[in-house]
Amino acid sequence: MEFMTAKEAAEKWNVSVRLIQRYCAQGRICGARKNGTAWEIPSDAEKPQNVRKVQEAYSNPPFQNLMPLMNTPFHPGDCQKLLAGMKDGARKDIAYAEYYYFSGRPEMAKQKAEEYLSCKNPELRLSACLINAFANLSIGQIDQAKQVLEAIRNTLKEDKKRAPQAGVIDAFIATTAAVLLHLPLPEEMPSAQDFLPRLPFGLRAFALYVEAHSLYLQKNYEKSIGIIESALTMGAEQYPIPAIYLHLAAVMDYMSLKQPRMAERHLLDAWELARPDDLIEGFGEHHGLLGGMLEAVIKQKWPEDFKRIIAITYKFSAGWRKIHNPETGHEVADDLSTTEFAAAMLAARGWTNTEIGEHMNISANTVKTHLSQAMKKLHVESRKDLKQYMLQ
Incomplete structure (x- = not known):
């Protein structure tokens, strides 16, 4: 993705640099991110609307x-x-x-x-x-x-x-x-x-989490991360529910970019916000998109919480597929265990058995067994064929 400076954005939109910096700090430019003390703005970003005019349109709080x-x-x-x-x-x-x-x-x-x-x-x-x-x-x-x-x-x-x-x-x-x-x-x-x-x-x-999730689905992971980091930098952490979902979307992005350490950091940040109030639903909803990160981190340290999250995953994903699959024609797998699905997701993205095993804290042979079971259930013969049954 190409970025422009605050000065370049100001010239493009015919406003002051200070106003551009304010827009960035307020989270009003999607994908803007801070690099040191300077803001980087996506070249295709749109000029924000005038807030005063927007506010004048309201007749009620x-x-x-x-x-x-x-x-x-x-x-x-x-x-x-x-x-x-x-x-x-x-x-x-x-x-x-x-x-x-x-x-x-x-x-x-x-x-x-x-x-x-x-x-x-x-x-x-x-x-x-x-x-x-x-x-x-x-x-x-x-x-x-x-x-x-x-x-x-x-x-x-x-x-x-x-x-x-x-x-x-x-x-x-x-x-x-x-x-x-x-x-x-x-x-x-x-x-x-x-x-x-x-x-x-x-x-x-x-809403920025939803926008980041949408960009993830378009495989625009860098822009998605830019939105997430900007929202968190601006203070989204004060709002635990949105912040949990923002961190989980970052896990999705970083795992897609094969950066598990960054993904783990965001997962633990989400867990720190969620666990005191038992706000665990989002972890179950996102299981298939987290690339085995729950197995790698939560299962090891919080096994009882992991079991509850997996129970949520099975119930939510079964209903989710019954809406998603018929409307899109994309047959996301519905008969794999959560471990088989996580391993298959990573395999479909090009991870080797050794890499998957190291990430999920299991042996390469165990990974091979999970993938064999997944392919058998889905009636496919190669890792490449798994992709059509995985989440996009």
């Missing part, structure tokens, strides 16, 4: 009820204290639904969110829809998940000509749902540059 727990800073270990201190009402209910979901309790998340699926407040309704859809994946209620996802898509179509704030809410929810299911974005979707600057910081941090 923005996004107080949209994924409130995700959008609230707290110290690791203080999540339940934060929830208990919230004022009783719909906002608190949605925050609890988030907590139940992100701590791997989809049944409780679904129950808490369900009563708001028809709520007139769009922030509460779409928050409930997002939580409910993904909770349904994990408990095997696929038809209900599909219905809620369709409701999200329909809302995006219906709200296309409504007030800017409604469009931002729709875009945030619809983009999150599509990207995390590895589905194409709806045609009505505005560009990330149109809605990202309008989000409050916590939601913007999660």
Whole structure:
């Protein structure tokens, strides 16, 4: 990827260098990254919108009820204290639904969110829809998940000509749902540059994770890492839920670049944020994309937590495939063990048995056995053929 300096960006967009530096520090230029004291900006980056004009478009305080727990800073270990201190009402209910979901309790998340699926407040309704859809994946209620996802898509179509704030809410929810299911974005979707600057910081941090995840799927790993590092540098760590997901996306990128040490650093950073409040759902959701990093790190040091994460993986991935595979025609493998899948992912990316074994703390012969079992289950004869059944 090619980068330009702040001065070059200022000349290109006809603004001051100081304004460009401010845009970078605020995370308003996707992919901008700091190199020492200077900012490097992707050559294809778009000029951010004028924040004052965006703010003038609002008629109400923005996004107080949209994924409130995700959008609230707290110290690791203080999540339940934060929830208990919230004022009783719909906002608190949605925050609890988030907590139940992100701590791997989809049944409780679904129950808490369900009563708001028809709520007139769009922030509460779409928050409930997002939580409910993904909770349904994990408990095997696929038809209900599909219905809620369709409701999200329909809302995006219906709200296309409504007030800017409604469009931002729709875009945030619809983009999150599509990207995390590895589905194409709806045609009505505005560009990330149109809605990202309008989000409050916590939601913007999660939206940047979604953008980074999308770039990962496009194999643009360097740009994805640039977005992640910029968001974390700006203070996303204050918001544990977005920060956990940002770190996990960095693991995906660094493993794709065959840099396991950097991947391990980000995995441990995510774990340090997640473990005090038991926010382990994201680890289970991302297992297949983490390139055996959970087996290499979490399994060795926290074996009981690893078992719970793997249980989440099996439940979530089974539902995920039932949405993803029919809609995309990409038959991601559904009958491999998590260890077989992790080894097969690495093998499909060109890792040798020795490299996989050293990374996952198992022998090369054990790797060979896992790969043989994987190929047998998938009815393929070569490592190269594994790729079509792996996550993209």
